[in-house]
Amino acid sequence: MKRKRRYNSTAVRIGSIIAFVVIWQLFSFYNEKAELMNPVFLPGPIDVFRTMLEYLEDGTLFKHVSASLIRIFKGYFLGISIAILLGYFMAKIRILNDVLDPVLGIFGSIPPYAFCPLFIIWFGIGEVSKVFLITYTTLLPMIGYVVQGVRSVDPLLIRSAKSLGGSELQVFFRVLVPSALPFVLNGMKVCLGLTFSALIVAEMMGASTGLGYIIVNARNWFLVSDMFLSLVLIALIYTIIKQIICLLEAKFLKWKKSGMDAIE
Amino acid sequence: MAYTKIEIRHLSKHYEDFATGSKKAQDIPRKNVIDNLNLKINAREFICVLGHSGCGKSTLLNLIAGYIKPDEGEILINEGKEKVTGPSPNRGVVFQEHALFPWYTVEQNIGFGPKMAHKNKETIQQIVDEYITMIGLEEYRKCYPDQLSGGMKQRVGIARAFANEADILLMDEPFSALDEFTRANMQKELLKIWGRNKATVVFITHSIEEAVLLADRVIVMGEGKVVTDTGIEMPREERELNNPKFMDYVNYFKGYIQDK
Ligand SMILES: Nc1ncnc2c1ncn2[C@@H]1O[C@H](COP(=O)(O)OP(=O)(O)OP(=O)(O)O)[C@@H](O)[C@H]1O
Ligand SMILES: [Mg+2]
Numbered sequence: 176m177k178r179k180r181r182y183n184s185t186a187v188r189i190g191s192i193i194a195f196v197v198i199w200q201l202f203s204f205y206n207e208k209a210e211l212m213n214p215v216f217l218p219g220p221i222d223v224f225r226t227m228l229e230y231l232e233d234g235t236l237f238k239h240v241s242a243s244l245i246r247i248f249k250g251y252f253l254g255i256s257i258a259i260l261l262g263y264f265m266a267k268i269r270i271l272n273d274v275l276d277p278v279l280g281i282f283g284s285i286p287p288y289a290f291c292p293l294f295i296i297w298f299g300i301g302e303v304s305k306v307f308l309i310t311y312t313t314l315l316p317m318i319g320y321v322v323q324g325v326r327s328v329d330p331l332l333i334r335s336a337k338s339l340g341g342s343e344l345q346v347f348f349r350v351l352v353p354s355a356l357p358f359v360l361n362g363m364k365v366c367l368g369l370t371f372s373a374l375i376v377a378e379m380m381g382a383s384t385g386l387g388y389i390i391v392n393a394r395n396w397f398l399v400s401d402m403f404l405s406l407v408l409i410a411l412i413y414t415i416i417k418q419i420i421c422l423l424e425a426k427f428l429k430w431k432k433s434g435m436d437a438i439e
Numbered sequence: 440m441a442y443t444k445i446e447i448r449h450l451s452k453h454y455e456d457f458a459t460g461s462k463k464a465q466d467i468p469r470k471n472v473i474d475n476l477n478l479k480i481n482a483r484e485f486i487c488v489l490g491h492s493g494c495g496k497s498t499l500l501n502l503i504a505g506y507i508k509p510d511e512g513e514i515l516i517n518e519g520k521e522k523v524t525g526p527s528p529n530r531g532v533v534f535q536e537h538a539l540f541p542w543y544t545v546e547q548n549i550g551f552g553p554k555m556a557h558k559n560k561e562t563i564q565q566i567v568d569e570y571i572t573m574i575g576l577e578e579y580r581k582c583y584p585d586q587l588s589g590g591m592k593q594r595v596g597i598a599r600a601f602a603n604e605a606d607i608l609l610m611d612e613p614f615s616a617l618d619e620f621t622r623a624n625m626q627k628e629l630l631k632i633w634g635r636n637k638a639t640v641v642f643i644t645h646s647i648e649e650a651v652l653l654a655d656r657v658i659v660m661g662e663g664k665v666v667t668d669t670g671i672e673m674p675r676e677e678r679e680l681n682n683p684k685f686m687d688y689v690n691y692f693k694g695y696i697q698d699k
Contacts, residue, residue, distance in 0.1 A: 331538045
């Protein structure tokens with residue numbers, strides 16, 4: 176279907192990004208002449224790139240990026256893992272679900288960032304409170320995806336696996352896991368955005384490293400170019416991690432794409 | 440003496456009635472879907488089960504498969520040596536809705552049973568090759584179920600059950616979703632495969648003609664009991680719609696089913 180139209184989706188997507196950067200640069204050039212606003216407040220891609228080189232030279236770029244990355248990996252993986260465990264047992268054990276579901280509902284109704292000061296009081300200003308906030312923010316919505324995934328298993332498939340001699344463990348890995356996987360991977364993609372916002376909030380509320388810290392620090396000194404650098408880096412890292420999840424999807428959910436289109 | 444492969448003794452099963460009010464339900468005597476049913480099936484026999492919709496055919500099959508538990512009575516296998524307590528690889532099942540694993544290819548679906556039994560790679564490959572050739576889907580071995588037509592999926596489902604080399608095969612209206620032409624082909628294929636491995640088959644169907652065409656013995660169910668249990672005394676080659684003897688059988692069973 177795609178081949179017939181000779182339409183190259185990837186090329187259009189890359190073109191779109193390049194066009195955005197070019198327009199941004201042109202607008203910033205124009206702003207320098209026309210002074211729609213103070214040019215310091217609207218740096219172009221070239222200025223941001225120059226700032227990045229400075230950060231690279233004095234080694235601070237690596238320091239900030241790695242600090243943020245470590246927090247993300249700790250918080251994200253902890254959050255996802257706990258959610259998978261909890262979600263699995265909630266889907267399997269009715270009473271556990273009835274006990275936890277209302278409580279999780281109450282907590283879910285409170286924006287997680289409202290807990291940030293509380294976490295700092297409890298766990299101090301260090302890494303623990305930051306990772307805790309990220310874990311908590313990722314965890315809550317992820318549980319829903321896992322529960323939905325585990326419940327989506329077609330009982331007929333479990334029956335046929337058992338009649339073909341599958342043990343409990345084999346049924347778990349060969350029927351339950353593949354059935355739930357699309358929901359879990361989708362949840363991981365959705366929750367990644369929440370992980371990042373929790374990261375930035377945590378780093379803005381008292382940190383001396385990280386991408387969120389660059390933004391607060393830049394605000395105090397009107398270093399708008401630094402701020403833009405941080406924003407670009409956030410977008411870049413987010414996209415890379417999301418792309419990795421998409422690759423996992425493409426690898427493990429090959430079977431899903433093989434079906435028909437609704438309407439050609 | 441014939442070897443009794445499956446013996447069903449005083450089997451009863453009822454479902455909770457959700458439709459009536461919960462309190463009143465206790466006053467009404469509960470209605471059994473399977474009601475004190477007795478049946479003996481010999482080894483290598485091909486049994487077809489007929490009956491009007493809702494008479495409990497699928498329930499009976501699910502009981503034999505071990506998916507649901509009886510209220511009373513028991514099902515014994517191999518001259519009473521085993522008792523059905525749950526699903527077992529010795530009792531293969533073919534479902535009306537094929538129930539293939541969508542994340543496995545045709546090959547992997549057929550090889551599922553042997554793989555569960557931890558057979559070695561070469562043996563599995565050999566079994567898969569044999570059954571994939573039998574159903575004529577060699578070119579589709581790497582395809583996922585979503586890429587196959589309804590009839591092809593059903594064939595894979597049958598191959599999957601046969602590849603597990605179960606000596607009992609339970610089939611719940613496996614061909615009812617197929618068009619007449621495919622259905623006729625599948626019936627021939629099924630008899631061919633069965634002719635080779637001679638499993639004991641319990642085959643549920645809505646179609647009287649199909650039952651008379653396939654079975655050694657036809658069971659008509661009604662009100663949770665066996666209404667009639669009749670052997671088809673006619674070689675399979677002679678079973679054709681234009682054969683008057685064939686039509687006699689069809690009309691005989693029609694009488695039992697239309698009475699209801
Ligand atoms: N899980 C269930 N819960 C409650 N009632 C059920 C359940 N399954 C079946 N029944 C009832 O049991 C009766 C027999 O159902 P069953 O599926 O065995 O019929 P069947 O003979 O296979 O019918 P069909 O030919 O239409 O497939 C029906 O009246 C049905 O409403
Ligand atoms: Mg049925």
